[in-house]
Amino acid sequence: xxxxxxxxxxxxxxxxxxxxxxxxxxxxxxxxxxxxxxxxxxxxxxxxxxxxxxxxxxxxxxxxxxxxxxxxxxxxxxxxxxxxxxxxxxxxxxxxxxxxxxxxxxxxxxxxxxxxxxxxxxxxxxxxxxxxxxxxxxxxxxxxxxxxxxxxxxxxxxxxxxxxxxxxxxxxxxxxxxxxxxxxxxxxxxxxxxxxxxxxxxxxxxxxxxxxxxxxxxxxxxxxxxxxxxxxxxxxxxxxxxxxxxxxxxxxxxxxxxxxxxxxxxxxxxxxxxxxxxxxxxxxxxxxxxxxxxxxxxxxxxxxxxxxxxxxxxxxxxxxxxxxxxxxxxxxxxxxxxxxxxxxxxxxxxxxxxxxxxxxxxxxxxxxxxxxxxxxxxxxxxxxxxxxxxxxxxxxxxxxxxxxxxxxxxxxxxxxxxxxxxxxxxxxxxxxxxxxxxxxxxxxxxxxxxxxxxxxxxxxxxxxxxxxxxxxxxxxxxxxxxxxxxxxxxxxxxxxxxxxxxxxxxxxxxxxxxxxxxxxxxxxxxxxxxxxxxxxxxxxxxxxxxxxxxxxxxxxxxxxxxxxxxxxxxxxxxx
Numbered sequence: 001x002x003x004x005x006x007x008x009x010x011x012x013x014x015x016x017x018x019x020x021x022x023x024x025x026x027x028x029x030x031x032x033x034x035x036x037x038x039x040x041x042x043x044x045x046x047x048x049x050x051x052x053x054x055x056x057x058x059x060x061x062x063x064x065x066x067x068x069x070x071x072x073x074x075x076x077x078x079x080x081x082x083x084x085x086x087x088x089x090x091x092x093x094x095x096x097x098x099x100x101x102x103x104x105x106x107x108x109x110x111x112x113x114x115x116x117x118x119x120x121x122x123x124x125x126x127x128x129x130x131x132x133x134x135x136x137x138x139x140x141x142x143x144x145x146x147x148x149x150x151x152x153x154x155x156x157x158x159x160x161x162x163x164x165x166x167x168x169x170x171x172x173x174x175x176x177x178x179x180x181x182x183x184x185x186x187x188x189x190x191x192x193x194x195x196x197x198x199x200x201x202x203x204x205x206x207x208x209x210x211x212x213x214x215x216x217x218x219x220x221x222x223x224x225x226x227x228x229x230x231x232x233x234x235x236x237x238x239x240x241x242x243x244x245x246x247x248x249x250x251x252x253x254x255x256x257x258x259x260x261x262x263x264x265x266x267x268x269x270x271x272x273x274x275x276x277x278x279x280x281x282x283x284x285x286x287x288x289x290x291x292x293x294x295x296x297x298x299x300x301x302x303x304x305x306x307x308x309x310x311x312x313x314x315x316x317x318x319x320x321x322x323x324x325x326x327x328x329x330x331x332x333x334x335x336x337x338x339x340x341x342x343x344x345x346x347x348x349x350x351x352x353x354x355x356x357x358x359x360x361x362x363x364x365x366x367x368x369x370x371x372x373x374x375x376x377x378x379x380x381x382x383x384x385x386x387x388x389x390x391x392x393x394x395x396x397x398x399x400x401x402x403x404x405x406x407x408x409x410x411x412x413x414x415x416x417x418x419x420x421x422x423x424x425x426x427x428x429x430x431x432x433x434x435x436x437x438x439x440x441x442x443x444x445x446x447x448x449x450x451x452x453x454x455x456x457x458x459x460x461x462x463x464x465x466x467x468x469x470x471x472x473x474x475x476x477x478x479x480x481x482x483x484x485x486x487x488x489x490x491x492x493x494x495x496x497x498x499x500x501x502x503x504x505x506x507x508x509x510x511x512x513x514x515x516x517x518x519x520x521x522x523x524x525x526x527x528x529x530x531x532x533x534x535x536x537x538x539x540x541x542x543x544x545x546x547x548x549x550x551x552x553x554x555x556x557x558x559x560x561x562x563x564x565x566x567x568x569x570x571x572x573x574x575x
Contacts, residue, residue: 008032008150011069012039013062013084015050016296018100019075021128023054025157028131038065042295042320063090071150074099078270079344080292080320085112096147098122098137098154102173103270106140106166118143120151121169123177124158133159134176138166170271174263182259187212270344285318285343289516295320298371299519302354302411303381305332307479308430310339311508312378312515317345319516324367324374326352327381354381354407364414373423376519377415379408379451380430384444386489397443404447409454412469416462424466428518429455430511431473431530433538448473452530459528468527470518475534475541477506499542502535 010032012019023039026032034055040062041047051058059065066072067090076084078101085097091113098120099109106119113119119140127133135155139148152161164172187208194204219226234240299316303309304325310332317323317340325333325347333349340347348371352363368374382404385396412427419425431448432438438445452471459469498504514531517523532538555571 008036008071008154009069010037010154011065011072012037012075013065013072014075014295015039015041015047016075018124018126018128019073020050020054021133021158022073022124022155023056025128025131025159026154027054029157031153031157038069040065042292043297046296063088066090066095067092069095071096071098071154073154074101076101076292077295077320077346078102078104080295082108082112083291085109088113091115091117093117096120096143096150098151100124102177103170103267105169105271106138106143108271110140110142116142118147120147121166122151122155123169123173124155125176126180128158131158135159135161136164136169136172136176137161138164138169140166170264170267173267174260178263182256183212266341285314287315287318287516288513289315289319289520291319293319293516293520294376297375298322298324298373299376299378300324300326300350300367300374300411300415301378301380302326302352302407304378305329305336305349308474308477308508308511309378309380310336310480312380312512313347314340314343314345315509315512315516316376316519317347318343321346321376322371323347324350324371326350326354326363328353354411355402357406357410360407360410361414361417364411364418368418373425374415374419375423375425377412377420377425377427378430378515378519379411379427381407381411382430382444384441386440387443388440389442392443400443401447404444405450405454408451412454412458416465416467420462420467421465425468426519427458427467427469428515429469429471430515431455431471433473433475433532433534435473435532435538439543455530456528463527468518468523470523470527471530472511472514472518473530473532473534473538474511475500475506475532475537477508477511477533479508500535500537501540502537504535506533506535 008031010023010026012023015023019039023037027034027037035057037054037056039047039051039056039058040060041050041058044060047058050056062084066088072088072091072095074081074084074097081099081101081104091097093115096118097109097113099106100122102123104121106121109119109121110117120137120143121140122135122137124135125133128135135158137148137151137155148163152163155161190211191201191204191208194207195201199207215229219229222229230244234244294316297320299321301309301313301316301323304313304323305327309325309327313323313325313336323340323346325336326349327333328351330349330351333351337347337349350363350367353359364374384400384404387396408429412429415425415427420427429451431451432444434445434448438448452473455469455471458467462469511533514533518526518531
């Protein structure tokens with residue numbers, strides 16, 4: 001190997017859950033010593049924790065890993081992989097590159113690095129975390145048998161390692177790479193069915209889980225086919241036959257085939273997007289922040305399907321975050337999530353009515369169970385309508401307060417209780433330009449002012465948990481939210497709202513950039529504040545609510561000596 005080293009040295013670029021499992025496996029198997037392993041990760045706090053637990057060495061520089069290690073394991077996201085590999089300028093000719101990124105072919109990686117570097121593509125799965133994984137590997141054009149043997153030795157420490165042809169890798173990703181989630185989903189459904197027929201939830205979970213574990217062990221150790229074992233347990237006219245009949249009536253096999261086909265298609269798509277570099281760059285958010293700023297972070301954006309929330313979701317995903325988009329309507333959430341995925345990001349739609357506290361608590365709890373800690377929350381969901389205060393009915397008032405104030409609190413509290421109280425995090429609330437009152441929208445003015453005060457309060461109460469809370473107050477922003485107002489209002493906005501010190505309206509990207517800054521480590525000493533993104537319009541602008549000349553405000557003048565006023569300013573003057 002490189003540097004003339006007598007034994008392997010392993011470098012990890014992107015020490016996440018899967019690559020950490022591989023490290024644990026090779027150490028436990030005695031394949032290498034902890035001191036032979038050098039790792040990088042953008043989340044330096046997590047990297048320090050992992051290094052302390054594993055006893056490995058760390059560095060902030062990927063090229064130090066490339067220079068020192070005979071094997072480099074790439075654990076970054078698919079959309080980051082080619083950027084990361086092209087920046088590795090210190091690779092020695094015999095350094096083995098192993099990628100665990102789904103969908104990225106060895107040819108794309110080879111083109112991203114200089115020289116004839118042996119590249120091995122691998123697809124592990126999550127049971128590697130307990131030493132029961134199955135990993136498929138294949139070699140690129142410069143990978144020889146001895147390189148594949150090294151990769152097999154390392155990756156086999158977490159379970160079974162199979163060498164296959166690269167043409168099978170996308171299909172294997174759809175089966176064994178994604179497969180554990182299929183089993184988890186069916187176990188979840190079986191446990192829920194048990195609860196629906198009266199079993200205790202804890203007992204239901206135990207029965208569902210251990211039934212799967214036992215069935216898998218029986219299948220592995222018996223040497224018999226799944227079909228044979230199924231027939232053995234299916235008595236004619238019995239309960240199992242009745243249940244399996246329902247599966248057949250609902251075409252379970254067809255459903256599974258469709259799911260696998262969709263996973264396969266997505267894997268191919270990921271590879272195409274990453275390989276078509278120029279097209280992929282044009283199709284991604286043009287952020288001023290570095291592309292891996294939020295790598296390894298999960299961020300929830302409420303109201304993420306449209307308008308400013310959609311823009312924020314795109315930028316966060318372009319910066320490496322796993323983005324969860326929530327809202328009441330599923331269709332725009334799914335559309336925005338698909339846009340983000342097409343641009344190479346990771347996004348999940350999540351229907352949630354933030355007005356309903358029980359629903360919020362249940363949904364957030366499930367999100368944490370599915371995705372792990374929530375590192376960031378953007379409370380963007382909101383809604384209001386134009387109306388003079390005297391005309392607002394109780395139902396309309398409550399609807400706006402419930403969404404803009406109560407919903408913000410419900411989601412923040414649920415995220416804090418389920419995740420941030422233990423893991424810390426950052427919250428950014430989206431408010432509005434209501435600093436001088438909000439004529440025509442008294443309901444949202446009151447709600448947003450409440451959120452500004454809530455932001456200050458939570459920044460104090462939750463600081464000891466490592467939670468920062470800030471707000472962003474946009475002025476009038478050119479957003480798809482404008483479509484919610486009638487044409488007459490849109491015309492009024494066009495004719496008047498450019499009349500501010502900046503002589504224009506704001507953009508969604510300008511709001512998003514401020515949100516990103518407040519979520520980033522650069523704002524580590526900022527909490528409890530509100531950033532105004534309004535081009536100074538909160539200081540001076542054309543009034544949205546027209547002034548009406550009247551004499552209904554009777555003056556009081558108790559001064560016994562009259563003021564000496566200019567003629568034209570005297571109360572009795574006609575000038």
